[in-house]
Amino acid sequence: MKDKCAPEVREMTLEDVQDVILIEREIFLFPWSIGNFSDSVKAGYVCRVIVKENTILGYGIMMMSPEEGHILTLGIGVDCQKQGLGKVMIDYFSDHARINNAKSILLDVRESNERAIRLYKKMGFEHIAVRKDYYPTMSGRENALVMKLIL
Numbered sequence: 001m002k003d004k005c006a007p008e009v010r011e012m013t014l015e016d017v018q019d020v021i022l023i024e025r026e027i028f029l030f031p032w033s034i035g036n037f038s039d040s041v042k043a044g045y046v047c048r049v050i051v052k053e054n055t056i057l058g059y060g061i062m063m064m065s066p067e068e069g070h071i072l073t074l075g076i077g078v079d080c081q082k083q084g085l086g087k088v089m090i091d092y093f094s095d096h097a098r099i100n101n102a103k104s105i106l107l108d109v110r111e112s113n114e115r116a117i118r119l120y121k122k123m124g125f126e127h128i129a130v131r132k133d134y135y136p137t138m139s140g141r142e143n144a145l146v147m148k149l150i151l
Helices: 014-027 034-043 085-099 114-122
Strands: 008-011 046-052 055-064 068-076 104-110 126-137 140-150
Touching (some): 008 085, 034 046, 068 085, 085 114, 104 114, 104 126
Parallel strands (some): 068 104
Antiparallel strands (some): 008 046, 046 055, 104 140
């Protein structure tokens, strides 16, 4: 029997974007815009939210190509971090990519985001490349680590 209080992953709608952007702005210094999220939903990307009791706790967006998925963004609200919800989203995207015959998943992560890097490595992602000066910072630019999970 499904625990009705357990969080669930569902499709992100345009109506969800207002709540998603609040989390985005809470956790990122350089957040995506409302337009970025709306355009991703309209483009048919794999846009998902993780909800509990009708409250959005986090979100993720993955773009699919025939051979791989590319996680473009993933975020969990500050009050809900360190509860395994990031892993739930990654597992969801991994399953979705597998079902759609992808061979791998890629993602980019800030070089300084040690907690996320630990999670990704624990889930089987490997560091395969560096994107120099990829992310903006308050004092310049920061490298992104490109990580890949073989499915």
